[in-house]
Amino acid sequence: MESDWTREQPNRGRTYSCKELGPWALFNIKEDVTGHTQVKSSVQRAIRAKILEQYKEGIEGIIDDVMPKKAPLILMKCHEHINLIVMNNEVLFFNHFDGPYFPTLKLLHKYPNMLPRLQVDRGAIKFVMAGANIMCPGLTSKGARMDVSVPADAVVAITAEGKNEILAVGTTKMSTDDIKRINKNIGVETAHYLNDYLWKTVVDI
C-alpha cells in the first residue's frame, strides 16, 4: 500500500501554468470563463471529427448520442486557453490550447468504455482526489491493474481498487510497458478528477 506518492502543492497565485498544476486547480466558472459562443456548424463538424479521430472505436457507437449532429454546441473559452465543449447545459469535453479533447467524468460515467482504463490501488485514491499526478508504483502495486497496453501521451481513464466508477482522467507520460519496467516517476498526468472544480461546476447558459 505504501507507495511513492508526491502531492503537488497548489500555487495560490495566478501565475501557474496548466501543464504543472492541472487546469482545474483554481477554476471558477463565474470568473474564469471569458466568454461562450455557439459555434458555427463547420467548427462543430471539425470538433466532432477531431474527437472521433482521437477516440476511434471507443466512441463510434455513441457519438450520435453524445453529440447529436444538429444540437447547438457551445464553446466556452476560459483562461489559459482552456476550452469547454458544452451541449444541453452539460460539459462534455475540455481541452487545452489545441491539445487532445478530454471527456469529463460525468460523461465517462455514462459511457465508461470510451477510454482505456487503468486501475490504481486503494492507497492512491485520496491523493488522486487531491489532484496529484499518478506515480508508476500506484499502477503496478498489488491492488492496481493495467490490462490494456497504452502508448505514451494517450488519454486514459483511472479507476480504483474496489470501485466501479472512474476516478480521474489523464494522459500517460510513458507507455504502459515503460510504467511496468521503470516503475518510477509520473506515470499518468491527472487532468480532471472527482471533486475538482470542473466536477463541481454547473453550467447554465
Added chain:
Amino acid sequence: MDSPDAPSSEHVKPREVPYCGFCSLPPEYCEFGPTLDKCKQWLSKNDKVLYAILYNTLDDQLAAASLNETPEDDKKKAKEAAKIEKQMQKKMQSKVLIKRIERTKRKCVTSVFGLENFDVDLKKAAKLFANKFACGSSVTKNNQGNDEIVVQGDVSDEIFDLILEHWPIVPEDNIDLIEDKKKGK
C-alpha cells in the same frame, strides 16, 4: 452494477450513475470526501439497497484503512468538514427579502434581494419573472452595491409562490415579505 467490460454492442446506452445528494460524488467515493457522515445519512435515506452494499462491507475495510491514517489526516478532514458545515449553515440562514416599494399612489415595484445566496442566477431569475408576470424586470445594484431584482408591479405574493416552486432549496421560512410604506397605505 453491471460489469463495464461487457462487449460493446452497436448502440451503447448511457449508464445511469447515482450521485450522492450531499457531496455530489458517486456514493462509493463518499468515503474519500470530507463529509462521510452526512453522506451516509443521505444515502441511508435515499438508497437503502446501495447503502447496505456499500457500507456493510466497507465498514470493515474502513476500520482497516483508518489504521493507516495519521492523526494529521483526521484533523485536516475534520477541519474541512467543519468548513463545509459552516457554509451550509450560512446558506440556510440567509434570507430572501421580497419588498414592495411604492412609487406613486397606486404604482409600485417589487424588489427581490438575497436570491444569489442560494446559487440562483439572478439574470435568469429576472428573465423568468419578466416572462411570468409580463412586466419589466431587471437586475440592478442597490445603494449598498448588492445585486437585486426589481420587478415592476405589485407581484410580491406571486413571486413568493414562484420562488418556492422554482428553487426548492430556498426554505419557506427564509423568505420575508416586506412592505415599504410611504405615509399611510
